[in-house]
Amino acid sequence: QKEVEQNSGPLSVPEGAIASLNCTYSDRGSQSFFWYRQYSGKSPELIMSIYSNGDKEDGRFTAQLNKASQYVSLLIRDSQPSDSATYLCAVRLAGSYQLTFGKGTKLSVIP
Amino acid sequence: EAQVTQNPRYLITVTGKKLTVTCSQNMNHEYMSWYRQDPGLGLRQIYYSMNVEVTDKGDVPEGYKVSRKEKRNFPLILESPSPNQTSLYFCASSLRGQAKYNEQFFGPGTRLTVL
Numbered sequence: 001q002k003e004v005e006q007n008s009g010p011l012s013v014p015e016g017a018i019a020s021l022n023c024t025y026s027d028r029g030s031q032s033f034f035w036y037r038q039y040s041g042k043s044p045e046l047i048m049s050i051y052s053n054g055d056k057e058d059g060r061f062t063a064q065l066n067k068a069s070q071y072v073s074l075l076i077r078d079s080q081p082s083d084s085a086t087y088l089c090a091v092r093l094a095g096s097y098q099l100t101f102g103k104g105t106k107l108s109v110i111p
Numbered sequence: 112e113a114q115v116t117q118n119p120r121y122l123i124t125v126t127g128k129k130l131t132v133t134c135s136q137n138m139n140h141e142y143m144s145w146y147r148q149d150p151g152l153g154l155r156q157i158y159y160s161m162n163v164e165v166t167d168k169g170d171v172p173e174g175y176k177v178s179r180k181e182k183r184n185f186p187l188i189l190e191s192p193s194p195n196q197t198s199l200y201f202c203a204s205s206l207r208g209q210a211k212y213n214e215q216f217f218g219p220g221t222r223l224t225v226l
Contacts, residue, residue, distance in 0.1 A: 032211050043201055043217040044154070051211060088154065090215075097142065097161055097208035098169065099215055103153035 003027075004091050006102035014110050019076040021105050023089030026070070031094035033065055033072045038086045038104065048074060079109045113138045115218035117202050123224045124192055132187045132221050134202030142208035143185035144169070144215070145177065147198040154201070160185055161208050192225040199223075 003026040013019045021035075032051055036044035050056045050063040050072065062075040072091075076083055089102040115136045124130055136143065144159040146169075156169030160179040174196055176188040185204075189196060202218040 032213070034214065036217075041199075041220075043220050046214055046216065049212075049214055092211075092213075094211070095209055097159055097167070098156060099144075101154040103151070 004089055004100050004102040006087075006089050006105045008103060009106040010108050011105055012108045012110055013079050015079060015081060017079050019079045019083065019107055019109070021074040021076075021087050021089075021107065022071060023073065023091075023102055024071045025089075025091045025100075027091075027093055028067075028070065029093045030067075030070075030091045032092040033063070034090040034092075034099070035061075035063060035072075035074045036088040036090060036101075037083075038088055040086075044088055076107075079107075081109050081111050083107060084109045113216075115202055115204050115216055117200075117218040117221050119221060120219060121222050123226065125226050126193055127191050130189050130192060130223075132189075132200060132202075132223070134185045134187065134218060135183050136202075136204040136216075136218075137183065138204065138206070138216075139182065140204040140206050141182070142206070142213070142215075143179065143202065143204045145175070145185070145187045146201045146203065147171065147196075148201065149198050157187070157200075159208070192223075194225045197223060197225045 035048040038044045048063040064073045086104040088104045090099045145157040158177040160166045200221045205213045205215040
């Protein structure tokens with residue numbers, strides 16, 4: 001059974017701090033990893049993708065992948081109130097058509 | 112503008128009255144998918160399509176039908192809606208379904224209420 005686990009939160013951080021969001025997955029055949037941001041009542045928006053072990057940086061966002069430990073994380077530096085949203089982790093198995101989503105972590109950035 | 116569109120955006124209906132939610136993408140994507148999102152349950156896949164005339168069940172297909180007669184369109188059909196199908200529905204598409212570097216893009220969502 002494919003499982004993607006996230007802490008539901010809410011995770012509260014002060015403005016300007018680093019927010020750290022974590023995700024673990026159960027299937028070692030997982031190949032592609034994505035982070036989506038979802039504002040309340042809106043559609044998920046892709047913010048990061050990562051495919052290899054290590055770090056991938058894009059602006060204030062850094063995705064980290066550790067396949068040996070089966071976790072993927074998202075760091076948000078200099079957090080802003082506009083970053084307040086639910087962050088969804090999604091994982092695809094090699095050769096699969098399906099994305100499996102975690103239930104999301106709700107982030108609240110306090111001004 | 113590259114996008115996935117859904118219609119209607121909001122729908123209130125009654126039990127048993129057949130309805131169709133349309134989904135269209137203008138990016139020439141092969142892969143399209145339908146999800147439902149419910150509080151506490153997250154995003155769950157209903158059906159997906161790898162290409163024209165090729166569809167398969169996701170994790171929660173009961174009570175839904177789909178068809179893919181054209182590459183750009185992937186309608187979701189509820190032949191006899193029930194209150195437990197009240198949910199927020201998202202259509203998504205990607206260039207290739209299986210490709211490692213494939214990223215999925217979502218439509219704006221359809222909020223369905225079945226009374």
